[in-house]
Amino acid sequence: MLPKIRLGLVAIGWLACGGSFVLGATPVADSFLVKWTDRRIAQVRPKAADKGFENVGWVSGLRHAFDLGREHKRPIFVFTYSGHIDQGRC
Amino acid sequence: MRAGPLSDPRITKMLNEYFVPIYVSNTDYTDEEITSAEERALYDQIFASARKMNKPAGLVQVYIFDSKGNLSTSKHVKDVLEVENLLSLLREQIRQYGVQPGKMLEAPKPQLVRPLSETSDLLLHFATRVEPGNGTWPGIAEEFVRLNRQDWQQLVGPPDAEPGNEWELPKELAESIFTRIYPPTGAYDPDEHVFHKSSLTARVISVEDGTRIVALGGEMSMDHGIRPRDTSPSRVNAVVTGYLRYKNGASSLPQIRLSTFSATYGDGRFDNVIYSEDVTTR
Known part of the structure; x- marks a missing residue:
């Protein structure tokens, strides 16, 4: 403010x-x-402190995510929401 | 979630080292033009799996699948909004599956992608910051809006404009800019609003060596909901001011910088700024 x-x-x-x-x-x-x-x-304007969310290596596409899970034996974390989280509008 | 637990360094580290993290927009995944049939089928399967296992199957939710793709757990967003709650959920899953930490699977990158634009387009970056309250989310909202040459030339004014010359911008142009001035709420669609007032005026302050500074000022009032299709939306009132800098006859684009002088959503205040992206950074 x-x-x-x-x-x-x-x-x-x-x-x-x-x-x-x-x-x-x-x-x-x-x-x-x-x-x-x-x-x-x-x-x-956005600062580094506003961008913590972008420090995650988000995967694009469910098929890709499930394939990576199998390949690397890792659980898949899926967050579902409505809107546009990339814009902070969701 | 974005400004809360999903920005917490302990959680981002855990997601990177132990999980395959993905976010899925219901808005995009229910749109046939945006998402492939295979992806939509996988998306439907998320909710079907939860229903089959009698687990919460909401639209705004965290789902965790094991590495073979079987649903392990699901939590409504309200149950994991607190950092500690999401941390315990992740720790529990790591223990349950004996996951060992590993390298990040995808490199982090900016999530907000600049839209492709013609070299003659002016790309405006909008950023809105609000203190939580009045149905708004904490954190920042940002987006891009493109103005084509015809639009930004109206802001710049005629080539022979002199200091003191003033002109009113068309309502459609003012509204195409003002429509993004609202705090982050559950109503994410910028087209879901009703304007009551929108005026934007330009006035040449100075012209030196062919470079003009134009003052921009305006006022807006529009209804915008707290949630989609809100039947009693709150009112956004804002006074906006700023300037543009433009070299007459130059092939470069004008530099536009605007800010709310005052802005309220219902009873609460918020701040919005608009700035053109430097053409060299595209």
């Missing part, structure tokens, strides 16, 4: 400066816009 204080300062600036601060539908002053947006993206 964006630190509340920083968001608060931008919002106060936005309100305080009225029309001169807000042009079009952009709630951040032009002079801050690039820096503000870049900082937000750095904060929110």
